[in-house]
Amino acid sequence: MHRTISRDSINRDTTLCMSLSGRPSNIGTRFHNFLYEELGLDFLYKAFTTTDLPGAIAGVRALGVRGCGVSMPFKEACIEFVDVMHESASAISSVNTIVNESGTLHAYNTDYEAVARLLTEHEVPADFDVAVAGSGGMAKAVVAALRDSGFRSVTVVARNPTTGPALAEQYGFAWRAHLGDLRPRLLVNATPTGMAGGPEEGQSPFDADAIGRSEVVFDVVAMPPDTPLIRAAAAAGKPTITGSEVIALQAAAQFALYTGVTPSADQVRRASEYSRS
Numbered sequence: 001m002h003r004t005i006s007r008d009s010i011n012r013d014t015t016l017c018m019s020l021s022g023r024p025s026n027i028g029t030r031f032h033n034f035l036y037e038e039l040g041l042d043f044l045y046k047a048f049t050t051t052d053l054p055g056a057i058a059g060v061r062a063l064g065v066r067g068c069g070v071s072m073p074f075k076e077a078c079i080e081f082v083d084v085m086h087e088s089a090s091a092i093s094s095v096n097t098i099v100n101e102s103g104t105l106h107a108y109n110t111d112y113e114a115v116a117r118l119l120t121e122h123e124v125p126a127d128f129d130v131a132v133a134g135s136g137g138m139a140k141a142v143v144a145a146l147r148d149s150g151f152r153s154v155t156v157v158a159r160n161p162t163t164g165p166a167l168a169e170q171y172g173f174a175w176r177a178h179l180g181d182l183r184p185r186l187l188v189n190a191t192p193t194g195m196a197g198g199p200e201e202g203q204s205p206f207d208a209d210a211i212g213r214s215e216v217v218f219d220v221v222a223m224p225p226d227t228p229l230i231r232a233a234a235a236a237g238k239p240t241i242t243g244s245e246v247i248a249l250q251a252a253a254q255f256a257l258y259t260g261v262t263p264s265a266d267q268v269r270r271a272s273e274y275s276r277s
Contacts, residue, residue, distance in 0.1 A: 009042075010044060011042075013042060014042050014043065014044050015041075015042060015043045015044070015066045016043075016044055016045075016046070016063075016064075016065050016066065017032060017043060017044070017045045017046075017065065017066050017067040017068070017069075017258050018045065018046050018047065018048055018060070018065055018067070018068050018069070019045075019046075019047045019048065019068065019069035019070070019071065020048055020049065020050060020053075020056055020068060020069070020070055020071065020074050020078075021047065021048075021049055021069075021070075021071035021072065021074070022049060022071070022072055022073050022074070023049070023072075023195065023196075023197045023198060023223075024047035024048060024049050025047065025196075025222075025223045026047065026275070027222055027223060027244075027247055027275045027276065028045065028047060028069055028247070028251055028275070029045050029046065029047045030271075030274055030275040030277075031247075031248070031251045031255075031271045031272065031274070031275040032045035032251065032254075032255060032258075032271075033045050034270070034271040034274045034275065035255055035263050035267060035271050038263075038267060038270075038271070039259075039261055039263070039267075041259055041261065043066075043258070043259065053074055053077055053078060053081070054081060057078060057081040057082070057098075057105070058081070060098060060100055060105065061100060061103055061105055064100065064103075065100055066099070066100055066258055067097070067098065067099050067100065067254065067257065067258035068097070068098040068100075069096060069097060069098075069251070069254055070095050070096050070097065070098060071096065072136065072137065072138065072192055073136070075094045075095055075096055075136065075137025075138065076093060076094055076095075076136070076137050078095050078098070078107075079093065079095055079107070081105070082095065082098060082105040082106070082107040083104045083105045083106070084104060084105070084106045084107065085107050086106060086107060086108045088108050088109040088110070088112055088113065089107045089108050089109040090107075091112075091144060092109060092112060092137075092140040092141055092143075092144045093140065094109055094111075094137035094138075094140045094141055095107040095108070095109060095137070096108070096109050096110055096111045096137070096141075096250065096254075097109065097110050097250075097253075097254050097257060099257050099258065108257060109141055110249075110250040110251075110253035110254055110257075111137075111138060111141035111142075111220075111246065111250050112141040112144055112145050113249070113250065113253055114245075114246045114247075114249035114250040114253070115141055115142050115145035115146075115220075115246065116145040116148060116149055117249055118218075118241050118245055118246065118249065119145065119146070119149050119241075120149065122216070122239070122241050124186060124216055124241075126149060126150035126151050126152075127152075127153075128151065128153075128184070128185040128186040128215065128216070129153040129154075129155075129184040129185055129186070130146060130151055130153065130154045130155070130184050130185075130186040130187075130188060131154075131155050131157050131179055131182060131184040131186075131187055131188065131206075131210075132146070132154060132155070132156050132157065132188045132190055133157045133158070133179075133187075133188065133189045133190060133191050133193070133205040133206065134156075134157075134158055134189070134190035134191035134205075135156060135158035135160050135163040135164040135166075135167045136163070136190070136191070138190045138191075138220055139156070139158070139167060139190035139191070140167060141190075142188055142190045142220065143156060143167060143168075143170075143171050143173065144171065146188075147171045147172075147173075153184075154168075154171070154173040154174070155168070155173060155174040155175065155176055155182060155184065156168040156173055156174070156175045156176075157175075157176050157177075157178065157179050157182075157205075158175065158177070159177050159178070161177070164177065179206060179207075179210055182210075183209075183210055183213045183214070184210075184214065185214055185215040185216065186214065186215065186216045186217075186218065187206050187210060187211065187214045187216075187217045187218065187229075187233075188218040188219075188220070189204075189205045189206070189218070189219045189220060189221065189227075189229050190220050191205055192221065193205040193221070193229075194219065194221050194227035194228045194229055195221045195223060195227075196223045196224050197223075202228060203228060204227075204228040204229040204232055205229065206229065208232060208236075211229070211232050211233055211236055211238065212236050214233075214238060215238065215239070216238065216239050216240070216241070217229060217230070217233035217238050217239070217240050217241070218240070218241040219240070219241075219242060219243055220243045220246050221243045222242070222243030222244050222246065222247040223243070225242055225243070225244045225276055226242075227242075227243070230242055244272065244276060247272075247275075248268055248269075248271070248272035248275075249268075251271075251272075252268045252271075
């Protein structure tokens with residue numbers, strides 16, 4: 001189904017929401033605009049990238065942009081430019097949502113909420129041992145969600161010798177620079193590896209043997225929906241949790257923060273399907 005926003009419907013009172021990403025996609029744009037139309041809201045959503053993060057955040061404040069989704073690589077760098085860090089963001093020092101309340105910028109992290117919910121919905125046993133690839137903002141959300149969901153045997157796999165050990169230590173977990181001979185039952189990719197348009201677009205963060213000996217594979221990368229890791233896991237017959245699922249849940253939470261309206265589960269499902277079509 002093709003849906004368009006009429007230019008005649010956009011006026012001086014239309015509320016603007018946006019996203020900031022190193023590699024903008026149309027997923028969030030299509031998701032939010034689908035629901036604005038569905039619910040009859042005078043809102044418009046637009047994706048941006050920037051090489052001037054301070055200027056971009058200042059623009060959100062100065063121009064009255066209502067909401068701003070934040071993606072890699074800005075989740076941590078934007079912290080110094082917001083005014084209020086809510087618990088979901090301050091607990092992990094990572095922001096994926098900014099809400100502008102009359103010039104005061106409030107920061108949240110709905111990634112954390114989405115990851116925790118998906119672990120529950122997919123019934124991933126908390127006694128699984130886990131390897132999480134990455135140590136950036138998304139990895140922080142994943143590791144915090146794992147800890148708060150009862151997982152105790154988690155290894156952060158990150159090449160960065162500073163952020164990797166720091167993230168692991170913060171939550172009482174282990175750190176390795178490389179997966180090596182570790183063969184956990186749950187594999188989670190929280191890096192940009194496999195992301196469309198990125199330098200590692202065709203790669204997987206885990207090798208075939210690790211995937212084959214795992215029991216569940218979780219990739220937070222949403223574009224494309226079938227990343228190299230997800231394709232390899234599916235070919236090996238492993239249950240998967242995808243970045244498309246993460247982005248739908250976290251975007252629904254953002255939508256509610258921006259608009260004050262909570263979409264139904266069916267509306268979220270249809271918006272998510274449309275965003276990937």
